[in-house]
Amino acid sequence: MSAVLVVNSGSSSLKYQLIEMEGESVLASGLIERIGEQTGSVKHTVTAGGDDETFRTTEPVADHTAAFRVMIAAFEQHGPSLQENAPVVVGHRVVHGGKRFFEPTVVTDLVKINIEDLSDLAPLHNPANLDGITAAQKAFPNVPHVAVFDTAFHSTLSPAAFSYAIDAELAEKNRVRRYGFHGTSHKFVSEATAAFLGRPLGDLKTIVLHLGNGASACAVDGGRSVDTSMGLTPLEGLVMGTRSGDLDPAVLVHLHRKAGLGFDELDTLLNRRSGLLGLSGRGDMRDVVEAAGAGDDRAELALEVYLHRLKHYVGAYIAELGGVDAIVFTAGVGENSVVVRERSLAGLERLGISIDPERNASAERGARVISTDDSAVTVLVVPTNEELEIARQSLSVV
Numbered sequence: 001m002s003a004v005l006v007v008n009s010g011s012s013s014l015k016y017q018l019i020e021m022e023g024e025s026v027l028a029s030g031l032i033e034r035i036g037e038q039t040g041s042v043k044h045t046v047t048a049g050g051d052d053e054t055f056r057t058t059e060p061v062a063d064h065t066a067a068f069r070v071m072i073a074a075f076e077q078h079g080p081s082l083q084e085n086a087p088v089v090v091g092h093r094v095v096h097g098g099k100r101f102f103e104p105t106v107v108t109d110l111v112k113i114n115i116e117d118l119s120d121l122a123p124l125h126n127p128a129n130l131d132g133i134t135a136a137q138k139a140f141p142n143v144p145h146v147a148v149f150d151t152a153f154h155s156t157l158s159p160a161a162f163s164y165a166i167d168a169e170l171a172e173k174n175r176v177r178r179y180g181f182h183g184t185s186h187k188f189v190s191e192a193t194a195a196f197l198g199r200p201l202g203d204l205k206t207i208v209l210h211l212g213n214g215a216s217a218c219a220v221d222g223g224r225s226v227d228t229s230m231g232l233t234p235l236e237g238l239v240m241g242t243r244s245g246d247l248d249p250a251v252l253v254h255l256h257r258k259a260g261l262g263f264d265e266l267d268t269l270l271n272r273r274s275g276l277l278g279l280s281g282r283g284d285m286r287d288v289v290e291a292a293g294a295g296d297d298r299a300e301l302a303l304e305v306y307l308h309r310l311k312h313y314v315g316a317y318i319a320e321l322g323g324v325d326a327i328v329f330t331a332g333v334g335e336n337s338v339v340v341r342e343r344s345l346a347g348l349e350r351l352g353i354s355i356d357p358e359r360n361a362s363a364e365r366g367a368r369v370i371s372t373d374d375s376a377v378t379v380l381v382v383p384t385n386e387e388l389e390i391a392r393q394s395l396s397v398v
């Protein structure tokens with residue numbers, strides 16, 4: 001039996017999953033948070049025969065190296081045995097692969113230098129991903145470690161789609177272009193959609209709407225990403241929980257000049273205090289929908305701005321693809337919000353898009369069609385599984 005350990009390390013967190021690859025089933029998963037703070041929290045879930053058992057503790061976790069010790073101790077105490085289910089490879093989520101990495105890559109010292117070199121493009125993510133890799137290499141020294149990049153799936157974008165219309169030399173020198181993110185999810189979901197529909201991936205034009213706390217849209221033509229809404233960083237595009245998505249770049253200059261906001265303040269404003277939160281005071285879509293339903297005007301406006309932007313991208317990508325076969329909702333909001341799915345695609349019957357209200361409202365989990373039988377475009381909900389995709393890709397290169 002071959003198992004893969006999938007690791008996603010943030011600046012103060014470590015998320016992991018141990019996946020048995022023959023049946024592609026999760027053996028255990030966990031989340032260690034508040035690394036580096038006085039008390040860290042540890043959650044370890046053992047999945048046995050469909051039954052989950054979760055164990056929680058709090059203890060100080062100094063850094064990522066300590067986090068791996070805590071993780072291994074959780075496996076020893078609660079199972080499953082890491083001797084019997086020894087990972088054959090450790091797969092790491094790495095956010096930014098720049099122009100260099102467009103395939104899952106076995107980690108070497110040179111690869112680590114390159115990931116570090118890309119940190120100026122993803123200062124919040126790449127250094128933390130790298131800390132996680134280094135700590136994991138100490139904890140599992142005898143297996144290969146593979147980096148799987150969030151940007152990789154979008155390496156197929158054409159120059160027309162990835163170039164910003166600014167001074168070309170300046171852009172080139174500073175690596176300014178669209179990279180796109182959530183690639184692991186867009187790849188997984190577009191492939192799962194083709195499999196679910198029983199259609200060859202190569203024949204399918206798909207729009208994937210990954211609507212989580214972060215959100216992005218992707219136009220996928222025959223399995224290749226041809227456009228995506230996130231750009232140089234994960235700030236561009238759709239309205240998100242706390243991120244603004246698209247805005248006139250002159251807003252920054254204006255706020256700098258008029259309101260005296262410096263670059264760090266602008267960065268914080270757009271990444272942490274905007275989006276649903278900025279518009280309504282609530283960053284979680286569940287709260288926004290509830291408040292809007294109860295008559296809160298700001299929440300209703302936040303929802304409308306969110307839906308307006310989403311519809312805008314759907315229309316743009318139908319045009320870019322020259323028509324679409326499937327529109328797919330995924331991630332926290334996409335998989336769960338009946339209201340967002342219904343309202344974002346309302347009024348598009350002339351484009352061949354009709355949602356069936358009953359199918360849309362069904363509490364069924366798993367991949368499913370929510371469009372009517374006579375809708376020319378099939379609309380689906382397909383749960384994403386980035387960990388499984390990282391595990392598959394990691395296994396494929398070792």
Ligand code: AMP
Nearest residue numbers: 212213214284285286331332333336337
């Ligand atoms: P993710 O980043 O994919 O984990 O998605 C997290 C987001 O999903 C949260 O910000 C929630 O707002 C959203 N979410 C989860 N369940 C629901 C729901 N039933 N309705 C609306 N949004 C939801």
